[in-house]
Amino acid sequence: MKLSVLFGLIGLALCQNTTTRPGSYCKAQSRSACFLGSCPSGFECIGNQCCSEADVVQPGGDCTDYLDDCSNVECNSIGMQEFARANCAKTCNMCYSAVSVSPQYACTDLLTDCANRTSSCQDIDFVDMMALYCPRTCSLCLWQAATKIPNCGNQLSDCSTRGNYCSAFSISDYQKRVGCGEYCGLCSVSTRKPFIASANTNSNGFFFFGRK
Known part of the structure; x- marks a missing residue:
């Protein structure tokens, strides 16, 4: 019986989310510990804890905020999604979004100053x-x-x-x-x-x- 439960857990772990990006962290309380390094669909294993994908903060990399007051932007507001993704991707945790933005935002600076x-x-x-x-x-x-x-x-x-x-x-x-x-x-x-x-x-x- 114990062996069947163990194999069941292993099978569950193998088919669930195993993606963990270096530098990621969870901004909210995790639901449970990871199952052999994996979590159910909709969760990511961060520091051996299952974090909801909505609460996973990814490393910024080249991701940039273009506004000085991004903390005041309503990142999750439907009417602000495109603006937030274009101007406050780092603060709003949208650095890895694959969705394109409107032409008025579709450009980047080539100089650092x-x-x-x-x-x-x-x-x-x-x-x-x-x-x-x-x-x-x-x-x-x-x-x-x-x-x-x-x-x-x-x-x-x-x-x-x-x-x-x-x-x-x-x-x-x-x-x-x-x-x-x-x-x-x-x-x-x-x-x-x-x-x-x-x-x-x-x-x-x-x-x-x-x-x-």
Whole structure:
């Protein structure tokens, strides 16, 4: 009898959730201890305790909050879901959400100091550059116009090492076309030109990669 119960528990454990991500923790009281390292469907084994999947906090990784007051955002409100996922993914525990967001949020900053460059967001001479390098900070995810930068090209010098840049939901259409348009195959054949990167720096600290 005892053996049959043991084998039953082993069978149960083998067919239930065994996924545990390093760095995860449970933000609420667990229901029970894990069963041989596993938990029922809807629960995850965290620190040998079965935590409801809704209470599992995943490690942030590259996940970022784009607002300073994300603690005041109603993460679980139906009307705020997309806003929360786009702007407060880390605080709202949505870092691993596979759901895409609306175009107005579908872009990311390519520089780490965009917050220090906000004075250039609406500067007619710099708005195209900001739409490429700091669109999230400047709310330029929908930016289409191009004044100083070619409508399509390889403004970025490292397109081949940017992973899924060409297909990522977090890269705006403008960033794809202007940043790596030729590499991504977004430019017409008639407008393609050989690209030779030449790095220059202006007084604001931008690195410009131009054509020779």
